[in-house]
Every structure is written in structure tokens, then in C-alpha cells.
Amino acid sequence: MTTMMSISDMYVRFETPFGLLEAVRGVNLEIPAGASVGIVGESGSGKTVMSRAAMGLLSGSNVRREGKVVFNGRELTAMSKEEVRNQFGTGMAMIFQDPMTALNPVRRVGTQISESLRVRLGMDKKQAMQRSAELLSLVRIPDPEAMLRKFPYQLSGGMRQRVMIAIAISCNPELLFADEPTTALDVTVQAQILQLLSDLRRDLKMSMVLVTHDLGVVANHTDFVAVMYAGEIVEQASTTELFANMKMPYTRALLESIPNIEMKSGARLKVIEGRLPNPVDRPKGCGFVTRCTYAQQKCHDEHPPLVDAGNGHLYRCWYPLGHTIARKQ
Amino acid sequence: MRGSFWVQRFAQLLITVFCVTFGCSLLVQLLPVSPAEILLPVGSPEERELLTKEIGLDRGPIGYYLKWLGEFVQGDFGDIYYSGGTESVSSRLAVAFPRSIWLMIYTQVLSLAVAIPLGVWSAYRVGKRADKAISNTLFTLSSIPNFAIALILVLILGVRLQWLPTLDYQPYSAGIWEHFKHMIMPVVSLSVGLIAAYTRLLRADMIAALREDYILMAASKGLTDRRILWRHAFRPSSVTLFTSAALNMGALIGGAIVIETIFATYGVGFEVFAAISGRQYIALQSIVGLISIFYVVFNLIVDILAGYVDPRTRDRRVNA
Amino acid sequence: MRKRKYTIPTYFAFAWLGLAVFLAIFGSFLPVDGYQVIHGDFIDSPPLTPGHWFGVDSNGYDIFSGIINGARLSVFIAIVSVGLGGAIGALLGITAAYYRGRYDSFINSTFNVVLSVPNLVLALALVAVLATNVDINEAVPTWRRLVTLIISLTVVIIPILGRIARAATLAWSGREFVVAARSMGMRDRDIIKRHIVPNVLPALIAVGFLAVGVVIIAEASLSLLGVGIPDGASWGGMLARGRNDLEYNPHALYIPIIALAFTVISTNHVGDVLRGGLDRREGRL
Ligand code: SF4
Numbered sequence: 001m002t003t004m005m006s007i008s009d010m011y012v013r014f015e016t017p018f019g020l021l022e023a024v025r026g027v028n029l030e031i032p033a034g035a036s037v038g039i040v041g042e043s044g045s046g047k048t049v050m051s052r053a054a055m056g057l058l059s060g061s062n063v064r065r066e067g068k069v070v071f072n073g074r075e076l077t078a079m080s081k082e083e084v085r086n087q088f089g090t091g092m093a094m095i096f097q098d099p100m101t102a103l104n105p106v107r108r109v110g111t112q113i114s115e116s117l118r119v120r121l122g123m124d125k126k127q128a129m130q131r132s133a134e135l136l137s138l139v140r141i142p143d144p145e146a147m148l149r150k151f152p153y154q155l156s157g158g159m160r161q162r163v164m165i166a167i168a169i170s171c172n173p174e175l176l177f178a179d180e181p182t183t184a185l186d187v188t189v190q191a192q193i194l195q196l197l198s199d200l201r202r203d204l205k206m207s208m209v210l211v212t213h214d215l216g217v218v219a220n221h222t223d224f225v226a227v228m229y230a231g232e233i234v235e236q237a238s239t240t241e242l243f244a245n246m247k248m249p250y251t252r253a254l255l256e257s258i259p260n261i262e263m264k265s266g267a268r269l270k271v272i273e274g275r276l277p278n279p280v281d282r283p284k285g286c287g288f289v290t291r292c293t294y295a296q297q298k299c300h301d302e303h304p305p306l307v308d309a310g311n312g313h314l315y316r317c318w319y320p321l322g323h324t325i326a327r328k329q
Numbered sequence: 330m331r332g333s334f335w336v337q338r339f340a341q342l343l344i345t346v347f348c349v350t351f352g353c354s355l356l357v358q359l360l361p362v363s364p365a366e367i368l369l370p371v372g373s374p375e376e377r378e379l380l381t382k383e384i385g386l387d388r389g390p391i392g393y394y395l396k397w398l399g400e401f402v403q404g405d406f407g408d409i410y411y412s413g414g415t416e417s418v419s420s421r422l423a424v425a426f427p428r429s430i431w432l433m434i435y436t437q438v439l440s441l442a443v444a445i446p447l448g449v450w451s452a453y454r455v456g457k458r459a460d461k462a463i464s465n466t467l468f469t470l471s472s473i474p475n476f477a478i479a480l481i482l483v484l485i486l487g488v489r490l491q492w493l494p495t496l497d498y499q500p501y502s503a504g505i506w507e508h509f510k511h512m513i514m515p516v517v518s519l520s521v522g523l524i525a526a527y528t529r530l531l532r533a534d535m536i537a538a539l540r541e542d543y544i545l546m547a548a549s550k551g552l553t554d555r556r557i558l559w560r561h562a563f564r565p566s567s568v569t570l571f572t573s574a575a576l577n578m579g580a581l582i583g584g585a586i587v588i589e590t591i592f593a594t595y596g597v598g599f600e601v602f603a604a605i606s607g608r609q610y611i612a613l614q615s616i617v618g619l620i621s622i623f624y625v626v627f628n629l630i631v632d633i634l635a636g637y638v639d640p641r642t643r644d645r646r647v648n649a
Numbered sequence: 650m651r652k653r654k655y656t657i658p659t660y661f662a663f664a665w666l667g668l669a670v671f672l673a674i675f676g677s678f679l680p681v682d683g684y685q686v687i688h689g690d691f692i693d694s695p696p697l698t699p700g701h702w703f704g705v706d707s708n709g710y711d712i713f714s715g716i717i718n719g720a721r722l723s724v725f726i727a728i729v730s731v732g733l734g735g736a737i738g739a740l741l742g743i744t745a746a747y748y749r750g751r752y753d754s755f756i757n758s759t760f761n762v763v764l765s766v767p768n769l770v771l772a773l774a775l776v777a778v779l780a781t782n783v784d785i786n787e788a789v790p791t792w793r794r795l796v797t798l799i800i801s802l803t804v805v806i807i808p809i810l811g812r813i814a815r816a817a818t819l820a821w822s823g824r825e826f827v828v829a830a831r832s833m834g835m836r837d838r839d840i841i842k843r844h845i846v847p848n849v850l851p852a853l854i855a856v857g858f859l860a861v862g863v864v865i866i867a868e869a870s871l872s873l874l875g876v877g878i879p880d881g882a883s884w885g886g887m888l889a890r891g892r893n894d895l896e897y898n899p900h901a902l903y904i905p906i907i908a909l910a911f912t913v914i915s916t917n918h919v920g921d922v923l924r925g926g927l928d929r930r931e932g933r934l
Contacts, residue, residue: 088551102542348762472914474866584767
């Protein structure tokens with residue numbers, strides 16, 4: 001299998017008035033061509049920053065990015081701003097979390113979709129509009145012609161997200177980043193949008209990075225999973241292996257915090273107690289130590305390395321699940 | 330629903346016109362002496378009696394106001410009284426209005442033409458050297474009163490270099506260049522403060538807009554920065570700018586008193602001043618009434634335009 | 650939170666304003682000439698003439714002493730008008746926002762109507778009415794013109810600061826501690842005194858500095874139009890004289906302009922810095 005994108009030793013730091021904030025700390029990740037990779041973590045775990053940094057979308061004078069990103073055999077991190085820009089749309093595209101804020105409020109849907117087609121593919125206005133309507137029907141929007149003339153505020157959340165997907169796939173990207181594509185939507189619409197994304201990925205032969213806080217989403221829609229915590233990858237495996245053989249206490253905690261439809265209403269959802277460590281001043285041991293039920297003295301003192309269980313299943317824990325022998329009571 | 334919004338808005342603005350003109354007419358009642366005495370300092374008691382009747386001063390504050398209002402809506406703006414006779418306010422305004430309108434239009438065009446690129450650029454470079462330089466320069470310039478700028482311009486361009494005439498107004502018919510030559514200094518003096526104010530407004534709104542997700546979205550489409558700035562960020566950021574520009578129009582038409590006096594442009598602002606210092610209360614009331622009508626009209630125009638620039642505002646109105 | 654450090658321009662602004670206030674209060678005790686003293690031998694002297702640093706104008710008035718005497722009037726008028734206008738505006742704005750209802754709508758719409766009239770037009774109209782004598786041929790004494798001027802400028806300031814006070818009160822009176830104080834049966838007067846005023850005051854002071862600039866400019870404009878202090882002792886009066894003297898004594902014009910501009914730049918700058926500090930304080934809440 002060829003590699004669509006590989007990220008190596010990525011660090012992202014923000015200069016803030018409170019000190020240097022390290023949002024991403026030494027991430028290595030490969031995205032195989034045609035695969036769907038899930039990146040899972042709580043908000044604040046660095047998953048969104050990581051995906052934006054991978055694409056080269058982080059800007060601002062207070063951002064420091066390190067590391068190497070190779071996309072389609074070419075090193076993105078060595079490219080000029082123009083060259084990176086030329087990868088957008090046709091090479092990579094991104095779907096943002098909240099379609100309300102990610103669509104320009106003062107421009108019509110048709111203008112926003114056809115803009116990429118005209119600017120990036122050089123279509124004329126008529127062609128672009130025609131293609132936009134086709135794209136809208138591709139994302140299963142009824143009456144695409146009428147939709148072209150609407151403003152985003154006139155649409156429902158699900159429709160807006162479909163429009164955003166249409167924009168993202170308009171120039172046939174090879175790699176699609178979907179950053180919490182369903183978080184802002186109703187539960188019933190979420191499933192539809194995820195199914196739509198999976199179908200489009202298959203039909204258009206895209207690779208996809210699905211960023212989410214929801215392990216349930218990952219289970220059904222990805223081939224590989226990377227779990228992020230406090231800016232690092234803490235567990236990584238193929239999706240089947242991960243769910244069969246979970247090693248990180250953190251991943252387990254995430255799994256237990258998934259809302260379940262069958263759960264009796266009123267039943268308390270188990271939330272992960274505690275908070276993420278202060279990103280400016282990280283503790284020296286395991287970042288999860290204050291919240292981990294399995295934590296030992298060693299977890300406080302030493303930072304666990306990312307180790308391979310042998311089958312490509314990586315984890316970052318001194319006392320992984322299923323190795324109870326090593327654990328003192 | 331939208332209809333009722335416009336009715337409400339219009340009513341609000343009309344009330345403003347009422348209050349301003351009524352306040353004006355109350356000023357007359359505050360005078361320690363009868364206005365007839367002021368208007369006809371050398372007139373006989375009979376003549377004053379006649380004048381008092383003519384302008385409705387014998388009818389009490391409300392009656393006086395209503396009489397003025399009745400005549401005003403019929404287009405009769407009253408007279409200006411001299412020792413020798415009278416002159417109709419309309420004939421004075423026929424001269425003054427076009428001057429003020431040109432002054433206002435040129436000032437707005439110049440201010441916006443400079444402020445828009447500056448505001449967009451400094452928001453794009455926020456925190457960088459260019460942004461700081463622009464902000465600081467404009468801040469300093471805007472603190473200098475416009476008459477000071479006018480006087481310095483007169484000193485340098487008019488008196489020392491003799492490039493531009495320092496006084497008077499010339500209409501278009503006197504030749505375009507003549508017309509502009511007389512407008513340059515007044516327009517520049519009025520524009521400096523506005524450029525600073527407009528740039529500041531636009532910069533703040535642009536900075537907010539550039540933090541929005543839709544800008545990131547636009548960037549992820551592979552658009553150039555220039556296109557993102559102008560096509561995606563400028564339009565949603567420009568509503569406040571144009572609203573405040575419209576609010577300034579009334580002030581520019583009637584409030585450019587000092588500038589019009591310094592350059593002897595003699596527009597509406599000067600007429601206001603002349604009416605006040607000559608105690609021509611009826612003229613004052615009518616001119617102020619006209620200015621506030623302009624204010625109302627510009628306000629409504631901006632409300633309509635804002636709906637086109639930012640369709641969300643249309644929606645908000647429906648909800649309101 | 651990093652400690653806020655003032656920059657060099659801010660120190661300059663404070664220093665300049667301190668100097669201006671000092672001159673306004675103690676100017677009359679300084680060993681400078683009254684503004685009407687005529688130096689016949691030095692008429693039209695340029696700046697840096699020994700004994701007359703800033704030069705002398707064509708009337709023979711020494712410009713340095715003119716600036717110092719002018720500071721007394723201009724700064725005094727500005728401080729009094731803003732002080733009075735701020736106090737009245739705050740009273741109206743705070744009570745309006747605190748009690749809401751019809752009283753509030755009345756106050757608020759009055760503010761809006763007055764604000765829709767350009768500053769200078771309002772001030773001019775008030776001056777014209779208030780400075781009218783019963784016997785119209787008798788000249789109005791200087792003290793009365795001064796009082797008139799201050800009243801007019803105060804009226805200009807009231808809605809500007811009143812609206813700020815109202816907005817700030819609206820924002821604060823919904824906060825928990827005010828609601829709590831109310832529910833504990835604290836008297837309105839005390840709530841306003843203890844909880845509202847201390848929180849509204851900083852914003853009011855910040856905008857007050859900007860208002861000082863507005864008043865100084867308005868006073869100078871009125872002087873230029875010939876309806877200010879009649880004997881032209883303020884900076885605006887110097888400007889008006891300097892304007893007629895443009896060709897031969899430009900220093901009679903640009904020196905008062907510099908004094909005026911420095912003062913307004915300083916008040917605006919200080920107002921801005923204070924407001925920036927406030928935004929940061931609000932941001933933390
Ligand atoms: S290293 Fe220790 S604290 Fe960290 S996840 Fe593993 S068991 Fe928990």
C-alpha cells in the first residue's frame with residue numbers, strides 16, 4: 001500500500017502571554033492511500049491543531065511548527081506558500097466542525113462552491129455553476145438548483161454540512177480531512193453525514209482523516225486509529241486491533257464515555273474525571289496520571305515511551321491493559 | 330414582518346427630526362427678550378407686533394412650532410431678516426446646499442478610498458510593523474483638530490507655495506480644475522479625521538472576520554490571500570464602516586462650520602453659523618430640520634444597503 | 650496576566666497633561682506677562698528671540714506667555730465642563746439603566762436626539778441663546794460669556810458620557826453581586842453607591858479623557874468663529890489671531906496649534922490606554 005501522507009516528528013507550539021504552549025509534541029503518523037484514519041481525543045488533545053498543521057493551514061505570527069510532512073511523495077513542509085496553496089482543493093481538502101461558521105455568511109451557496117472550481121480548475125462561470133449543482137446532488141441535496149441561490153443562514157445544520165462537503169470534494173481531492181464533521185449536528189443527521197462521507201470516499205477513491213472525540217464514530221468509519229492525548233499519540237493500531245486489544249487506560253476511558261442510545265435516559269454517562277494537564281507546563285511523567293485509575297509511582301516519575309506490541313499496535317503506557325501481572329496492587 | 334420593521338425604523342427617525350426641530354423652536358422661548366426685538370432692532374412697536382404675528386410667536390411654544398412645521402412641509406422655510414428687509418431661506422440654501430453636498434461627497438469618497446485599503450492591509454498585517462505604523466500615524470493625525478490641519482494647509486499650500494487658492498468656492502461651470510482647486514484643501518482637512526476613524530473601524534471588524542472559520546475554509550480551498558481578504562473578509566466586515574459613514578453625512582453637511590468659514594466655502598454649515606450668530610431662529614430651525622431629514626434619509630439608505638452587503642441583517646430584522 | 654507596562658508615549662502624554670493642569674491651576678502665579686502686555690520693540694520677532702522664546706506676534710503679544718495664559722483658560726474650561734457634564738451624565742445614565750422602564754427610554758432617547766446634532770452646532774446654538782442680553786445692545790460681560798461657554802460645553806458632554814455610564818450600568822446591574830444585594834434588601838442608593846459606581850467609574854474616566862479633547866477642540870472652534878472668550882486669551886483665541894497673521898508670523902499660528910494638538914493627542918492617548926486596560930480587565934471576568 002502506498003502512503004498518501006506521512007507526518008514525522010511534528011511539533012506545534014503557540015507563543016502565548018502565559019508562555020510557550022505546546023499543542024502537538026512529536027507526532028508520527030502515516031496515512032495509507034485509500035484508507036480512512038481516525039484521530040481521536042478529547043477537545044484540547046491537539047488533534048485539530050495536528051490536522052491543520054499537517055495540511056499547512058496554521059497561520060499567525062505566534063505559531064511555531066516543526067517536523068516533516070510528506071504528501072504524495074513531495075515534502076509539504078519544504079514548499080513555498082504558493083506551492084502549498086496549489087495542493088489545496090485538488091490535493092487535500094478540509095471539512096470543518098461547524099458549518100455555520102465555516103461557510104461565509106454573506107455569500108450564496110452557489111458562489112462558494114463554484115469559487116474553487118473557477119479559481120482552482122479554471123472553469124467558466126456557467127460550467128462551474130453546472131458542476132456545483134452536480135456536486136450538490138452528489139452530497140444528496142434535493143433540488144440543487146434552488147440551493148445554489150440560498151445563503152447559509154437559510155439552511156439547516158445538516159444541509160450546511162452537506163454544502164461544506166460539496167465544497168471540499170469539488171476539486172476531487174486525494175486526501176480529505178474531516179475535523180469533527182458531525183459534532184455540531186443532531187444525532188440523527190450525524191449518521192447520515194458519516195455514511196455520506198464513507199460512500200464518497202469509496203466512490204471518489206479518497207483517503208480520509210477523520211478527527212473526532214467519539215470512538216464510536218471511529219469504529220464504524222475508519223481503517224486505522226490514532227488516539228491523541230495532551231499533544232501526543234498515546235495509542236495507535238488498525239481499528240479492528242484497537243477494539244479487540246485495547247491497551248491504553250485512556251482509550252478505555254474514552255470508550256466508556258460514548259453516549260449509548262440504549263442507555264436508559266437519566267443514566268449518568270461516565271465522564272473522564274479530571275482535566276487535561278496544563279499545556280504550558282506539562283508534568284514530567286505520564287500526562288494521564290492524575291486521572292488514571294491504574295497509575296503507579298513510576299507513572300508520576302517517568303514519561304512512558306511509545307512502544308510496539310509487535311503487530312504495529314503502538315501504545316504509550318507503563319501498565320497497559322491486559323498486562324495485569326506487571327501491576328502492583 | 331419586514332414591513333413593520335421599516336415602519337418602525339422610519340418612525341424612529343421621524344421622531345428624531347421632530348425632537349431636534351422642536352428643541353430648536355424651544356430655544357426661542359428661552360430667550361430673555363422677544364425675538365421680534367432681535368430681528369427688528371430698529372423697527373417700530375407696530376412692525377414688531379406684525380412680525381410676532383407673522384412668525385406665530387403669539388401662539389405659545391406649541392402653536393409656534395406647529396405653524397413653522399406647517400410651512401416647512403409645504404417647502405416654505407421662512408425668511409432671514411435684515412435691517413433693510415428680508416431674504417428667503419430657500420434662496421440662501423439653493424446656493425449653500427450644492428456646495429455642502431459636493432464637499433460631503435468628495436470628503437467621503439476620499440476618506441473611504443484611503444481608509445479601506447489601509448484598514449484591510451493593517452488587519453492583514455495585524456501586530457506587524459506596517460500595522461503599528463499605520464495605526465500610530467492615523468491616531469496622531471486624528472488627534473489634530475481639522476481646523477488646525479486646514480490652517481497648516483493654508484499656510485503651506487496657499488500662502489507659502491501659492492499652489493492653491495485659500496478662499497472661495499467655484500462651481501463646475503467655472504471649469505473642473507477651478508472647482509477642484511477650491512475643494513482640495515477643505516476636503517483634505519475634513520478627511521484626515523475620518524480616514525483615521527474609518528480605518529480603525531474597518532481594521533477591528535476585519536481582524537474579527539479574519540479569525541472566523543470561513544476564512545480558514547477559504548484558505549483550505551487554495552485561494553490567494555488577496556482574494557480571501559477582499560472577497561471573503563471585507564464584505565462581512567464593512568457594515569459598521571458604511572453605517573458610520575452614513576451617519577457622518579448629516580454632520581458633514583451641517584457641521585463643517587469651521588472649515589467652511591476658514592475657506593469661505595459658505596455651505597450649509599456656514600449658514601447654520603450665520604443663522605445662529607445673526608439670531609435668525611426661523612432660518613436656523615428650517616436648516617436644522619433639513620439637515621436632520623438628510624440624516625434620516627441616509628440612515629434608511631444604509632439600512633437597505635446593509636441588507637444587501639450582509640444578508641444576515643435581513644434575517645435578524647425578521648426576528649426582531 | 651502580565652503586568653501592564655506603560656510605553657514611552659504614555660509617559661509623555663501624562664507629563665504633558667500634568668504640565669497643562671499645573672499651568673491651569675498655578676499659571677497665574679508664574680512670572681510671565683499677562684497676555685495683553687505689549688512688547689512694542691519686539692513686534693513680529695521670530696521664535697528663539699532672547700527673552701521671547703516662542704516669538705512675538707504682530708500685536709506685540711509674547712507667544713510663550715500667551716500659551717501659558719491660554720492653558721489656564723482652555724484647560725480650565727475643559728476640566729470644568731467635562732467634570733460637570735460627566736457628573737450629570739453619570740447621574741442620568743446610571744439611574745436610567747438601573748431603574749429601566751419609561752424613565753430609561755426617555756433619558757436614552759433624549760441622549761440620542763442630542764447626539765444627532767453635531768457638537769459644534771449644539772454648542773453654538775446654546776452660546777447664542779444664553780449670551781443674549783435683555784438689552785441687546787449692551788455688551789455681555791466676560792465672566793458671563795465664560796459661564797455661558799462652560800454651560801454649553803457641559804450640555805455637549807452630558808449625553809456623550811451619559812451614554813457610556815448607561816451602557817456600563819446595564820452591563821453591571823445584571824451581575825450576580827448586584828442581584829444578590831438586591832435580594833438581600835439593600836437600598837437602591839447603596840447598591841448604586843457601593844456596587845455600580847465603582848465599576849462604572851473606570852470606563853467613565855477613560856472616555857472622560859477623550860471628552861476633554863472634544864471640549865478643547867470645541868472651545869477652540871468657537872474662538873475661531875469669534876464666539877469664544879471675547880478677548881482671545883485661550884488657545885483658540887490665539888489661533889484666531891494667528892490666522893490673520895498667517896503670512897508674516899506663521900509662528901503665531903503653529904505654536905498654539907502644536908500646544909493644542911499635543912494636548913488633544915495626550916488626552917486621546919491616555920483615554921485609549923485606559924480603555925485598553927479596561928477591555929483586558931473585562932476580558933478576564
Ligand atoms: S502510564 Fe500509568 S498513568 Fe499513564 S496511562 Fe499508563 S497506567 Fe495510567
